[in-house]
Amino acid sequence: MIYIGKVRPSIMEPPIDKTVIQFFSDYAPLKINVSNDSEEQKKLKMIGIDGFIAGEMKALIRKNENLISRDCLILDLDDVIVSEINLIDTIKQKLGKFAYVFYPSISHGLKGVRYRLVIPLDKSVNEQEYKLLVYFFSNKILEGIINNVDQSNLTWSQIQLLPVLTQYIKEEQIIIHNGENLFPVSDGLDTAKRWLKDYKQDTGGVTSRKLYKNTSQFKKGGSRYRNTTTELFESIVTGCEEGNRNNRIAQITGGLLARAVDVGAVLELVKIANQHFTEPLSEKEVEETFYSIAKKELGAN
Numbered sequence: 001m002i003y004i005g006k007v008r009p010s011i012m013e014p015p016i017d018k019t020v021i022q023f024f025s026d027y028a029p030l031k032i033n034v035s036n037d038s039e040e041q042k043k044l045k046m047i048g049i050d051g052f053i054a055g056e057m058k059a060l061i062r063k064n065e066n067l068i069s070r071d072c073l074i075l076d077l078d079d080v081i082v083s084e085i086n087l088i089d090t091i092k093q094k095l096g097k098f099a100y101v102f103y104p105s106i107s108h109g110l111k112g113v114r115y116r117l118v119i120p121l122d123k124s125v126n127e128q129e130y131k132l133l134v135y136f137f138s139n140k141i142l143e144g145i146i147n148n149v150d151q152s153n154l155t156w157s158q159i160q161l162l163p164v165l166t167q168y169i170k171e172e173q174i175i176i177h178n179g180e181n182l183f184p185v186s187d188g189l190d191t192a193k194r195w196l197k198d199y200k201q202d203t204g205g206v207t208s209r210k211l212y213k214n215t216s217q218f219k220k221g222g223s224r225y226r227n228t229t230t231e232l233f234e235s236i237v238t239g240c241e242e243g244n245r246n247n248r249i250a251q252i253t254g255g256l257l258a259r260a261v262d263v264g265a266v267l268e269l270v271k272i273a274n275q276h277f278t279e280p281l282s283e284k285e286v287e288e289t290f291y292s293i294a295k296k297e298l299g300a301n
Contacts, residue, residue: 001071003060007046007159007279010062010242012053016299020054020072020120024101024176029163033121034110042282045106049160055124063241067157069124073117073133073183074160076105079147080113087113088175090145095119099179106161109168116160122182127156128191136192151275159279185276229259236269239276246281248291249274263294 002023003017015021030049033039057072080087091102101118108114111238125133131154138149152158163174232255240248249270256266270290274280281289 001054001056003051003055003057003062004162005062005159005163006049007051008242009157011015012057012060012062014060016055018029020118020179021099023052023054023165024118024174027162028167029164029171029174030063030163033107034166034168035136036110037061038284041107041110044160049106049164051161053157053159054120062157062159064127064156064239068132069126071121071124072123073119073130073137074158075117075119075134075137075142075153075278076150077113077115077117077142077146078105078107078111078150078162080115080145082113082145084113087115087145088111091117092177094141095179097178097179098177098181099185100177100183101175102177102183104169106162106166107164108165118160120182123185123186125185129185130156132192132196133185133188136188137196140192140195140231152280155275155278158276168254217297228255232256232259236273237276238272241258241278245274245277245279246285248277249281249286249289250293253290257294257297263298266290266294 002018002020003012003015005012018026021036032044032048034044046096053067053070054072054074056068057066059066059067076086082090088102103116105114105116134153138146138153163169165171211228230250235248235252244266252273253266257263261269267287267290270288271283274283274286
């Protein structure tokens with residue numbers, strides 16, 4: 001199922017019963033002129049352009065708990081380190097036997113080469129499986145293509161904008177590749193698990209933290225030790241709906257600074273918290289809120 005909606009508000013339209021390839025083949029991209037003004041760009045992304053989620057939702061309010069499953073993998077390629085021609089050729093080489101949709105995102109041309117990759121799956125996946133596949137593709141399959149991974153790819157209920165035509169984007173740049181197969185989930189997960197087991201971050205050989213294991217097998221910690229600090233740290237990863245995001249950033253910033261956490265570490269932690277929001281704030285908004293609270297708590301020259 002394909003669900004259409006705007007970034008704001010987080011209400012989706014009733015689902016469209018089409019495959020991903022059918023939907024994009026029928027879709028007529030909106031023609032727009034993208035402003036160089038960052039605030040106008042943000043407004044356009046938030047309320048001017050339709051986005052989509054492919055999968056199954058139990059309610060039409062877009063939030064993590066309402067998304068049951070996804071049936072395609074979606075990756076935003078923002079920090080591309082190859083030319084557009086090389087990018088398109090490399091994706092074709094790596095995924096040519098599978099169906100996929102590959103199109104420039106709205107910032108393409110304004111901020112370098114920026115594309116969105118949509119890969120239909122042969123069966124639906126849950127949140128844990130989806131995040132593992134995103135992590136595997138971002139760090140292994142796309143190695144040498146992108147530099148820094150877009151962390152919003154890991155947001156379970158993230159909405160992705162549909163293709164548009166701008167002064168920088170032409171219709172022929174929207175690639176709909178109807179490959180002979182859909183990407184095999186079972187094989188992909190097996191490969192990803194083997195890779196993750198051996199994967200090491202560049203930290204002196206320390207094995208990467210296993211981010212996608214199921215933690216529900218463990219009993220809850222001793223409740224007698226719970227306090228406001230416990231709740232503060234949990235709030236970093238519990239996410240937040242629209243309308244309270246700036247307050248959450250402010251609360252986390254103030255709470256951590258009051259507990260004498262290093263200022264630089266606090267900034268990194270609130271950025272992590274932002275990535276767990278249903279719709280992350282811009283980095284500019286996060287930093288503005290952080291610096292405002294830091295000045296109140298610590299003073300500044």
